[in-house]
Amino acid sequence: MFIEVEGLSISFDNQPVLEEVSFSVKRGECLGIIGPNGSGKSTLLKLLSGVERLTSGWIEINGKRIEKYTRKELAKWLAVLQQESLPPIGFTVREVIEMGRFPFQNWLGEEATEMDQLIHSILDKMELNVLSDRYLENLSGGERQRVALGKTMAQQPKLLMLDEPTTYLDIGHQILLMDRIREWQQEDELTVISVLHDLNLAALYCDRLLLLHNGQVVAVGSPADIIRPELIEAVYGTAPIVMEHPVYGLPQIILQGESIDSQELSTKKKKDKVGISQ
Ligand SMILES: Nc1ncnc2c1ncn2[C@@H]1O[C@H](COP(=O)(O)OP(=O)(O)OP(=O)(O)O)[C@@H](O)[C@H]1O
DSSP: OOEEEEEEEEEETTEEEEEEEEEEEOTTOEEEEEOSTTSSHHHHHHHHTTSSOOSEEEEEETTEEGGGSOHHHHHHHEEEEOGGGSOSSSOBHHHHHHHTTGGGOOTTOOOHHHHHHHHHHHHHHTTOGGGTTSBGGGSOHHHHHHHHHHHHHHTOOSEEEEESTTTTOOHHHHHHHHHHHHHHHHHHTOEEEEEOSOHHHHHHHOSEEEEEETTEEEEEEOHHHHOOHHHHHHHHSSOOEEEEOTTTOOEEEEOOOTTOOHHHHHHHHHHHHHTOOO
16 A cells, blocks of 8 residues: 555544544555545645644555655655645746756756756646746636646656645636646556545546545545445535436536425426527
8 A cells, every 4th residue: 555544533622623534545546535614634634745743543655654754755755736835926837837846956956958848748738838937926826726736747746635626727627637637647656635625526537535524534435435415415414416427437416406496497498498588
């Protein structure tokens, strides 16, 4: 196993936020962490990335306890995608992506052409070529998110952690980002752990899902094991319709609302069809 997590518990102000969380992740696998607001997803990611200190339980990455890694060693292995880690002002897109290489440069610096090729391919992949000389402060939220992933790619980590990577992105750019991560995962045997709110994207792009509720692991399994109406209703408190994706055969959710009157909608639809206006 590439990552082993055993008995993680943490409390804030005497309130348990995670309780006895255990799971493992294989090298090259993508694990999606899902669960309602406040269930402990971000806290779990902070413990896994070494941002939050462990108080109970243990984490092993590649056979070594997380606390045994120095910050610099960990930065070579692991990258966390966060918009907040982008510099606030005064840097262009290209400069920010180049910053991803900082943990690797020795005092002589890297071979300039190698670095140039890497940066060029990242700008290409993330469709950032036209923005490469623009200052970060003049970009939209979605454009900044793509730059943040580009900077992370430049780091060439073995393990990538993402907290809600598709926030701010329109559907086209959600797919672009998730596709690039998936390709990268497959080409480089990258291990990915991602917190996702969008259960449909989680089912499409993750190999396995870990469902958290009130700080506890409810279930870990394939998207088909986890995205089931009873389980989703029990945890999220809303009853979705789950259908099979017509192309990929993976589970996809269709939401239902209590205030939406299906009778009224079907009458309206019939009237619209025959062109009756009121
Ligand atoms: N540093 C902290 N001090 C006190 N409480 C905290 C702290 N960090 C998190 N919490 C609490 O722990 C709980 C879990 O928070 P966390 O951010 O991990 O949830 P989440 O599943 O990521 O939620 P969301 O989907 O809303 O982003 C919340 O009730 C939160 O208020």
